[in-house]
Amino acid sequence: MQILFAETDEEHPLTINEIISKLADYNIEVERKTIYADIEALRQFGLDIKMEKTKTYDYFLASRTFELPELKLLVDAVQSSKFITVKKSNELIKKLESLTSKYEAIQLQRQVYISNRVKAMNESIYYNVDTIHQAITAGKKIYFQYYDYTVEKEKRFRKNGEYYQVSPVTLTWDDENYYLITYSAKYQGLTHYRVDKMNDIRLSEETRDIITHNEFDIAGYAKKVFGMYNGEEDNVTIQFDNSLAGVVIDRFGKDVSIRKLDEKDFTVTLKVAVSPVFIGWLFQFGDMAKVLSPESLICDLKQRAHMLLQQYE
Incomplete structure (x- = not known):
């Protein structure tokens, strides 16, 4: 079965003699009639083994669980x-x-091109996901530490490293990241956390707050919170407040080149797809983010800001 599975397909069948030879590599000696019987047993087991008659009789595994x-x-x-x-x-x-x-x-x-992609840096994410699923199944709260990145690309724990305690609702994969959505009965609201930014997740003995199906629409929530939009690529230099270092690293990866400007600000030059969503992403930071180049984008931002101001006058 292993030989047929790994070494045959429609373009690469094996003859009985070739199968016997490959079995010999495993120190298994068989006769031809044994191979015929074994192939029939594997067919009864459920394997889709086909035979084609050319100059010889050729066998191959015709279909698999995944095509x-x-x-x-x-x-x-x-x-x-x-x-x-x-x-x-x-x-x-x-x-x-x-x-x-x-x-x-x-x-x-031939499809695999991973080395230059922005990827998560937290290897424990798989254990995090498993612990969260356990908590949801058991109906328990979880507690964990949560961190951001500084300008120096170092972890900085929120709340001075104090543990968050939350009621997990569900996990969602959006904008290429894994998020945990939680519910607070006290505040009657939802909050989301990046799973790869969660540290030392543990199950609590406390029963989690319950949210009914009618109170929660995961698709609607994800649509309100996240979004992607394509645009023309350009090299953009932006000045950010130091407090936004983690936001920039989240968006563009830890290899982004950060140049410290002074004790308050830093700059980055990025190749980005300039789009309404990118511009909206910039506007959300108000005076904490300022585009330094190109001039065409600066003019576009001024025009959009003026149009927005006019809309509310």
């Missing part, structure tokens, strides 16, 4: 996911490759 286009889709999803680290991405893709023949696995390898 090649489906595996390509899954590889794309893994390699484009920001919340999956580079190390874990490579591990997952290797496992996906094992679900097809070694010949078709080469086509999956």
Whole structure:
């Protein structure tokens, strides 16, 4: 079964003699009639083993749980996911490759371009997700530390490292990141946390606050909180307040080049898709973010700001 699974597909069948030879590599000696019986047993087991008659009788595994286009889709999803680290991405893709023949696995390898993508840096995210699922299933609260990044690209824990205690509602994957959505009965509201920014997650003995299905619409919540929009790429230099270092690293990755301007501000030069969503992203920071170049974007921002001001006059 392993030989048929790993070394055959429609373009790469094996003859009975070739199967016997490959079994010999495992120190297994068999006769031809044994192979025929074993192939029939595997068919009864559920494997879709086909035979083609050419000059010889050729056997191959015709279908699998995942077809090649489906595996390509899954590889794309893994390699484009920001919340999956580079190390874990490579591990997952290797496992996906094992679900097809070694010949078709080469086509999956040609798709893999991970090294320059912005990826999560927190290897413990997988354990975080598992603990959160346990809490949701058990109906318990969780507590954890939460952190941002400083201008020096170092972790800085919020609330001086004090633990948050929350009632987990659900996990959602949005804007290429994993988020935990929580509910507070005290404030009658929802809050979300980036799972890769959560540290030392533990189950609490306390029962979590309950939110009814009618009170929570995950699709509507995600639509209000996150959004993506394409635009023309340009090199943009922006001056930010130092307090926004974590926001910039979240958006553009830890390898972003940050130049400290003074004790209050820093600048970054980025190749970004200039779009209404990008401009909206900038506007949300008010006077804590200022575009220094290009001049065309500065003029566009002035015009948009003027139009917005006129709308509220």
